[in-house]
Amino acid sequence: SSSDSLQPLESSISDEERFKDVASLTLQCPSCQQKFLFGGIVASKRYQMSYSGLQCSSCQHTFAPLQMSAQLESAIRSHISMYYAGYLVCDDSTCGNNTRQISVFGKRCLSENCMGVMRYRYTDKQLYNQLLYFESLFDVEKNKKDALKPLYRPDHPDAPEAKIPTSQLLALGEQNRELFQVMSSVVQKYLANCARRFVDMDAIFAFAVAN
Numbered sequence: 624s625s626s627d628s629l630q631p632l633e634s635s636i637s638d639e640e641r642f643k644d645v646a647s648l649t650l651q652c653p654s655c656q657q658k659f660l661f662g663g664i665v666a667s668k669r670y671q672m673s674y675s676g677l678q679c680s681s682c683q684h685t686f687a688p689l690q691m692s693a694q695l696e697s698a699i700r701s702h703i704s705m706y707y708a709g710y711l712v713c714d715d716s717t718c719g720n721n722t723r724q725i726s727v728f729g730k731r732c733l734s735e736n737c738m739g740v741m742r743y744r745y746t747d748k749q750l751y752n753q754l755l756y757f758e759s760l761f762d763v764e765k766n767k768k769d770a771l772k773p774l775y776r777p778d779h780p781d782a783p784e785a786k787i788p789t790s791q792l793l794a795l796g797e798q799n800r801e802l803f804q805v806m807s808s809v810v811q812k813y814l815a816n817c818a819r820r821f822v823d824m825d826a827i828f829a830f831a832v833a834n
């Protein structure tokens with residue numbers, strides 16, 4: 624039932640497992656236009672969390688909070704609109720091909736050189752889980768515990784060679800707490816709407832069952 628999707632997930636499930644099917648958050652540097660996957664306070668070849676916020680590793684630009692939150696909000700909105708549109712989406716997170724078109728080759732992605740598979744997005748549970756994933760990226764405690772879903776598999780060419788040392792991770796978490804709270808509140812606004820819709824559906828079904 625729809626209420627099942629709102630049950631708190633087992634705390635024993637790691638974020639890596641819980642969020643295995645979610646799309647990554649892609650951000651773009653407003654200065655040099657480099658696109659990169661954002662995975663919280665983790666080692667990356669494309670960006671770094673500094674004591675004064677998110678910094679592009681390509682041009683050293685430090686994002687203003689609004690440059691970060693506007694992109695997060697835009698990503699959330701695109702996921703919500705895909706949910707409503709019933710689009711197919713490529714399962715390769717670096718591809719980003721969204722279409723209503725079905726390939727004559729079955730479910731293969733039609734983007735050039737992409738080996739991804741097109742899937743329907745979304746179930747309401749997937750959308751909810753996607754929003755929870757975005758929220759997790761800005762969870763200071765989770766970041767400090769190094770408990771976020773890794774951005775890359777260890778054998779991926781973009782996988783960083785070393786992790787951020789724990790003492791640095793703890794300090795960066797605290798220094799970015801205010802920024803992360805702003806980012807987190809952006810996600811929570813949509814999570815609340817998402818949850819309310821499920822509750823509304825429960826109310827409708829309860830009425831139907833009662834009659």
Ligand SMILES: [Zn+2]
Nearest residue numbers: 652655679682
């Ligand atoms: Zn840049």
Ligand SMILES: [Zn+2]
Nearest residue numbers: 713718732737
């Ligand atoms: Zn693709």
